[in-house]
Amino acid sequence: MSSDLARLEGLEKVTGTARYxxxxxxxxxxxxxxxxxxxxxxxVTAVDTAPALAIPGVLAVLTHRDAPxxxxxxxxxxxxxxxxxxxxxHRGQVVALVxxxxxxxxxxxxxxxxxxxxxxxxxxxxxxxxxGLYTPAYANGGxxxxxxxxDVDHAHRQADRRLDLTYRIGPLHNHPMEPHTATxxxxxxxxxxxxxxxxxxxxxETLAALFGLDTGDVTVVSEHVGGGFGSxxxxxxxxxxxxxxxxxxxxxxxxxLPRALLPALTGHRAPSVHRVRLGADRDGRLTALAHEVxxxxxxxxxxxxxxxxxxRVMYAAPHSRTAHRVVRQDVPTPSWMRAPGETPGMFxxxxxxxxLAHACGLDPVELRLRNEPDTEPDTGxxxxxxxxxxxxxxxxxxxxxxxxxPARPRRDGRWLLGSGVAASTYPALVAPSTAEVLARPDGxxxxxxxxxxxxxxxxxxxxAVAARALDxxxxxxxxxxxxxxxxRAPLAGGSAGTASWGWAVHEACTRLRxxxxxxxxxxxxxxxxxxxxxxxxxxxxxxxxARHAFGAQFALVAVDADTAxxxxxxxxxxxxxxxxxxxxxxxxxxxxxxxxxVSMALLxxxxxxxxxxxxxxxxxxSYHVAVNADVPFVEAHWIDEEDPHLNPLGAxxxxxxxIVGTAxxxxxxxxxxxxIRVRDLPVRPESLLPHLPDVP
Ligand code: MOS
Numbered sequence: 001m002s003s004d005l006a007r008l009e010g011l012e013k014v015t016g017t018a019r020y021x022x023x024x025x026x027x028x029x030x031x032x033x034x035x036x037x038x039x040x041x042x043x044v045t046a047v048d049t050a051p052a053l054a055i056p057g058v059l060a061v062l063t064h065r066d067a068p069x070x071x072x073x074x075x076x077x078x079x080x081x082x083x084x085x086x087x088x089x090h091r092g093q094v095v096a097l098v099x100x101x102x103x104x105x106x107x108x109x110x111x112x113x114x115x116x117x118x119x120x121x122x123x124x125x126x127x128x129x130x131x132g133l134y135t136p137a138y139a140n141g142g143x144x145x146x147x148x149x150x151d152v153d154h155a156h157r158q159a160d161r162r163l164d165l166t167y168r169i170g171p172l173h174n175h176p177m178e179p180h181t182a183t184x185x186x187x188x189x190x191x192x193x194x195x196x197x198x199x200x201x202x203x204x205e206t207l208a209a210l211f212g213l214d215t216g217d218v219t220v221v222s223e224h225v226g227g228g229f230g231s232x233x234x235x236x237x238x239x240x241x242x243x244x245x246x247x248x249x250x251x252x253x254x255x256x257l258p259r260a261l262l263p264a265l266t267g268h269r270a271p272s273v274h275r276v277r278l279g280a281d282r283d284g285r286l287t288a289l290a291h292e293v294x295x296x297x298x299x300x301x302x303x304x305x306x307x308x309x310x311x312r313v314m315y316a317a318p319h320s321r322t323a324h325r326v327v328r329q330d331v332p333t334p335s336w337m338r339a340p341g342e343t344p345g346m347f348x349x350x351x352x353x354x355x356l357a358h359a360c361g362l363d364p365v366e367l368r369l370r371n372e373p374d375t376e377p378d379t380g381x382x383x384x385x386x387x388x389x390x391x392x393x394x395x396x397x398x399x400x401x402x403x404x405x406p407a408r409p410r411r412d413g414r415w416l417l418g419s420g421v422a423a424s425t426y427p428a429l430v431a432p433s434t435a436e437v438l439a440r441p442d443g444x445x446x447x448x449x450x451x452x453x454x455x456x457x458x459x460x461x462x463x464a465v466a467a468r469a470l471d472x473x474x475x476x477x478x479x480x481x482x483x484x485x486x487x488r489a490p491l492a493g494g495s496a497g498t499a500s501w502g503w504a505v506h507e508a509c510t511r512l513r514x515x516x517x518x519x520x521x522x523x524x525x526x527x528x529x530x531x532x533x534x535x536x537x538x539x540x541x542x543x544x545x546a547r548h549a550f551g552a553q554f555a556l557v558a559v560d561a562d563t564a565x566x567x568x569x570x571x572x573x574x575x576x577x578x579x580x581x582x583x584x585x586x587x588x589x590x591x592x593x594x595x596x597x598v599s600m601a602l603l604x605x606x607x608x609x610x611x612x613x614x615x616x617x618x619x620x621x622s623y624h625v626a627v628n629a630d631v632p633f634v635e636a637h638w639i640d641e642e643d644p645h646l647n648p649l650g651a652x653x654x655x656x657x658x659i660v661g662t663a664x665x666x667x668x669x670x671x672x673x674x675x676i677r678v679r680d681l682p683v684r685p686e687s688l689l690p691h692l693p694d695v696p
Contacts, residue, residue, distance in 0.1 A: 013224070024183040028252060042117050055108055057100045062099070124329055165348075172269040175620060180236050182243075183242065184254075186247055197220070199491020223483065272293055288318075365396050399570075432536035433489040433500045435532070460585050502649050503648060511533065549654065591634050
């Protein structure tokens with residue numbers, strides 16, 4: 001049974017008492033403002049700090065000449081070696097940091113610093129025939145960059161139905177509502193940082209290594225976080241800079257990144273080009289599936305989004321090739337973003353499946369049902385559970401698919417109506433976690449674990465898990481998360497949080513309940529009774545299954561016959577993600593993901609300016625994200641899925657699958673409405689206008 005708890009910290013958030021990293025006000029707090037590089041490649045030859053230091057209130061200007069030295073571990077993230085060398089690897093890289101008594105003075109100081117460069121020609125334009133392209137050993141997540149089964153070229157040539165299609169997705173940026181912010185202070189050799197991050201102990205370990213400290217000498221608190229979407233999943237330069245600055249001026253320092261610097265400093269989804277070749281027999285059964293992805297990273301670090309990986313999971317095709325190529329360019333380093341891999345990969349694959357349905361004269365739901373595999377196609381492993389077919393059927397029923405997807409699309413005045421479908425998938429990951437629960441004599445319980453609530457409702461779902469395991473009402477359970485002072489737990493990423501933390505909470509509570517039962521009616525000691533759990537062994541002992549969540553998304557769009565404006569009128573998703581633990585927050589997560597998918601389909605786009613070597617959109621006025629008015633009617637549903645091979649909760653992650661497939665469903669619906677295939681996201685009026693049918 002799923003619970004339906006409202007967000008535990010909702011009142012704190014709406015009344016403004018929830019404390020974020022930038023709300024910390026330690027005595028003597030100073031403020032830092034970065035100076036971004038204005039070239040994309042070259043060296044800093046001089047930094048004139050005098051005009052900044054002349055501003056009253058400016059306390060210090062850090063440059064590569066005098067900033068505290070950092071120790072980057074061998075496997076460390078080189079984007080964190082800030083102010084360590086004169087080398088500039090991308091525009092917007094931090095080349096100096098001004099510290100002042102007020103944010104205004106820090107900003108004025110940053111504008112006054114004069115930096116001189118020796119610039120070199122830069123390379124920032126991704127093409128699919130770039131001479132620097134190479135095949136890496138691995139794409140992200142440890143996935144081999146290339147996988148081949150059978151002879152896909154031959155099978156494709158021999159197929160009755162053949163498609164060879166190219167899809168393009170531009171660079172995308174996360175832009176959480178709360179910009180990346182850290183407040184740092186030193187007490188001798190002890191460092192305390194309040195950071196807006198997806199995992200306090202990830203930041204703790206990174207900072208300890210960089211500053212040569214013991215892990216125990218660093219405390220990181222991420223109590224409330226205003227969104228991250230992957231961009232706060234690793235330690236970001238702002239946290240390192242705040243700690244450096246605090247050491248240099250010997251007082252607490254806050255660095256709240258101005259939104260304009262987020263695109264260059266916090267990671268982004270690299271642009272990608274997807275060549276998808278599908279071969280099928282007359283009945284639409286795939287014989288060949290090739291998904292070859294071209295993408296890029298920075299010169300600083302190899303980061304290869306694993307976008308061809310979902311094609312290894314989705315459809316039964318005896319001959320297959322899935323591959324990634326990458327080129328290193330003079331651009332900011334890409335990083336994690338909203339269902340990395342699946343989001344861009346499934347846009348390409350699910351649009352291609354729609355195109356195949358047309359080529360075969362088949363309904364696109366039926367085409368997918370015909371290509372359901374018995375085992376995970378790439379590995380032959382059994383699925384722990386796979387209910388894509390059930391999602392497609394349930395979604396079709398709820399959407400009234402046959403009626404909403406007529407052979408001749410309908411009109412509503414001058415609006416052309418069309419509907420589209422796409423499948424979703426995301427791996428059901430889990431990581432070892434610890435947790436502790438305390439029973440107090442007054443009958444209340446406290447769950448403690450260093451989970452992170454990035455706006456997802458992590459506290460709430462953990463309270464639900466604890467209440468069920470303890471068999472007590474949820475209002476007797478409180479939850480402490482978001483601090484390295486709490487039992488160690490993995491970061492909020494990979495949609496693995498609830499399954500990982502929840503497993504440990506469930507264990508600790510189950511044990512505590514047994515101990516309480518053993519005690520009978522004996523009163524608890526004043527300090528209460530504590531149980532601890534560590535799932536490391538249990539997670540490692542799991543048998544080898546292919547574990548993935550699945551879903552089906554249906555979209556109804558209207559395209560203005562005159563202006564080609566696209567409006568999504570209805571969006572419906574049905575997901576199979578194991579047991580849904582808390583319905584209210586689960587629905588919110590799925591809806592949020594679907595809205596992001598609409599955003600990706602129609603609005604979000606960053607433009608690489610080839611002359612300046614920079615993404616042109618630096619604010620939410622130019623980087624458009626979907627708002628309420630863009631998404632009138634969204635529904636998220638799920639089917640009851642029993643999966644005994646996951647974890648004691650029976651839960652798969654739901655944080656990211658909502659976005660996967662949405663953009664393809666929208667683009668497929670635009671095709672149904674207009675007959676126009678847009679293979680280049682976002683779907684913009686200017687892509688449609690030249691091809692719009694004449695409407696009387
Ligand atoms: Mo998510 S992109 O795994 O934080």
